[in-house]
Amino acid sequence: MRVVNIILGLTLILFGGFYSYLTLHLPDRNLPNTLGSAFMPWVLVTCLYILSALLLLQTIYRGSAESCDYVISKKEGSSILFLVVLVIVYIKAMAYFGFLLVTPIFLIILMLSIGARKWKEVLLTSTLVTFGIYLFFQKVFQIILPAGKFF
Amino acid sequence: MSGPIFSALFDVLQYQNIFAVMFGVIFGLFIGSTPGLTISLGMVLLLPLTFKMPAVTAVCLLLGLYASGMTGGSISAILLNIPGTPSASATAIDGYAMTQKGKAGPALGTAVVSSFFGGIFGLVCLSLASPLIAKVALRFGAPELFALVLMGLTLICSFGQASIIKALISGVLGLIIMTAGLDPMMGTPRFTFGSVDLQAGISFLPAMIGLFAIPQIILGLSNKIRVIPAYGSRIERILPRFRDLVKLLKTMLIGAGIGTGIGAIPGAGGPIAVFLSYDYARKTSRNSREFGSGTLEGVAAPESANNAVAGGALIPMLTLGIPGDPITAILLGALIIQGLIPGPMLFIQSAQFVYSVFWAFLLANLMNLCLTLSTIRLWVGVLKVPQRILLPIILTLCVVGTFALRNTFFDTGVMLCFGLLAYAMKKYGFPVVPMLLAIILGPQLEEHLRMSLIIAQGDPMIFVKHPISLVFILIAVGSFVSPLIRRRKKVSVDDDECRIDTPR
Secondary structure, X not given: OHHHHHHHHHHHHHHHHHHHHHHHOOOOOOXXXXXXXXXXXXXXXXXXXXXXXXXXXHHHHHOOOOOOOOOOOHHHHHHHHHHHXXXXXXXXXXXXXXXXXXXXXXXXXXXXXXXXXXXXXXXXXXXXXXXXXXXXXXHHOOOOXXXXXXX | OHHHHHHHHHHHOOHHHHHHHHHHHHXXXXXXXXXXXXXXXXXXXXXXXHOOOOHHHHHHHHHHHHHHHHHHHHHHHHHHOOOXXXXXXXXXXXXXXXXXXXXXXXXXXXXXXXXXXXXXXXXXXXXXXXXXXXXXXXXXXXXXXXXXXXXXXXXXXXXXXXXXXXXXXXXHHHHHHOOOEEOOOOOOEEOOOOOHHHHOOOOHHHHHHHHHHHHHHHHHHOOOOOOOOOOOOOOOOOOOOHXXXXXHHHHHHHHHHHHHHHHXXXXXXXXXXXXXXXXXXXXXXXXXXXXXXXXXXXXXXXXXXXXXXXXXXXXXXXXXXXXXXXXXXXXXXXXXXXXOOOOHHHHHHOHHHHHHHHHHHHHHHHHHHHHHHHHHHHHHHHHHOOHHHHHHHHHHHHHHHHHHHHOOOHXXXXXXXXXXXXXXXXXXXXXXXXXXXXXXXXXXXXXXXXXXXXXXXXXXXXXXXXXXXXXXXXHHHHHHHHHHHXXXXXXXXXXXXXXXXXXX
């Protein structure tokens, strides 16, 4: 964990540098004798620098008593990637094909990937859940769900 | 004096009013327990129905929703670790830990009973001490609100059991994220990268859903653990034992007192109340070490607080006509539509109606208690659904719920980003609750700080000159320093026993 904390501390300082650069270029528009829009970001980034430095110093001089399973396994990595891609594709597809058409497919893919094997269960659940959400949100709560560009 | 009180009770007990409360409670339970649907949204949806109703029936309907919406938020927080409302986020900490231990029934039972206690406490304060509380609450200006929010933020230290520095970093990162959007005072765009969506800032609901739900779904996908605890066919007792309730009385009083007090302050909001009560209950508890690992006190404190907030929030609304949050603003609108103008004159001109509001609030809390307790077994039944079905449904609800907030997929993207961030943070030992706290309180912190300094023409002594803000700042300093001192003492004791952190 020691090496990880050192890398984290350095990453946070780098992020602080990027945030400071953005803050430096914020448009200056404020009332006379008042704090501008950059005031809070400067306070926060200063805190971030101090805390990152403290994390580094504490780790270097005292070590780390934490015990975390910090390694992201191949399976976890692929699960994260799968989830991100699936949600992005779901959102994009919904914009074109609409909620009613895309959601059952999204649910079927997710259920199969989590371990569902009974096709009857998968098909029934995906259909019922889709219509349930549609009725609940669109008909009861009057929240317009995406209808898609082609329909 | 007793004439209008009993006439009001007779009014509220008309069958159509009882039915209105019941409908409001059921609607509120669904709204509160569904991620992405807010109590304000429920109120807005029900508002048109009230236009042609008598004023008392309208109030019964809306107060039923208000009381149960808070409880509904806790149901999903306890069972699935997804708080339905921001005020339920503190409940998730111990509530979900209890579910993981197979004690979802007692956790829900305690949450419902504590909510009832908080609601009744708030009602008693509303009916007996409204003018006094309203007078004190009105003394809260920008400096006092800044100090209160600052005090709320210092709770971050309490969530850094493994590393206080990491908890603070988590909080600061949350505050940094919330600076994106339009500057709250001048409307200057900050860190928007040209995105129109980012100009509106980052809404805390998608962030909250992402922080809690997405890491579980990732774990479920990678088949590491069963993330939604399985439940056996037999559900143990739901109602807390009488002796447990007696033990919880102090905790519930703390939560209800803090909830009512903070609820009465316009603009303070429920999330501060629940986290403050959770922290204060922990500090004053004999079992403070058990907090976070699934203790009834950790459920009772925030639950009594979030329902007491409702009673507290009604105080400035009814006595002064000042709505403290969006929910009471909608309630105020509903009363104005009915031709009633809340404020001091309401108590003189329509005393019977004011008593009707009190009775309606009592009925709403009673109905909430009865309906929720009688349906707990159904709610717990959610845990019997296999994970392969439940997790995809949760993810779909998260996506649709975040979309429903502003009808934009930007919020869904925000949810996903926060989910991935939360997963990485958990991996590397950063607690996520401080970030959530910062996300909820960050915008208020900056707004009140800058407003105070404008009022004082840049003089920071304004926070010391105002007695209320000085008290809050002193408590904030104490709250910030005490975990550090406790930790130092603990480390020195451990150092005497053995060296705990050997550099590698």
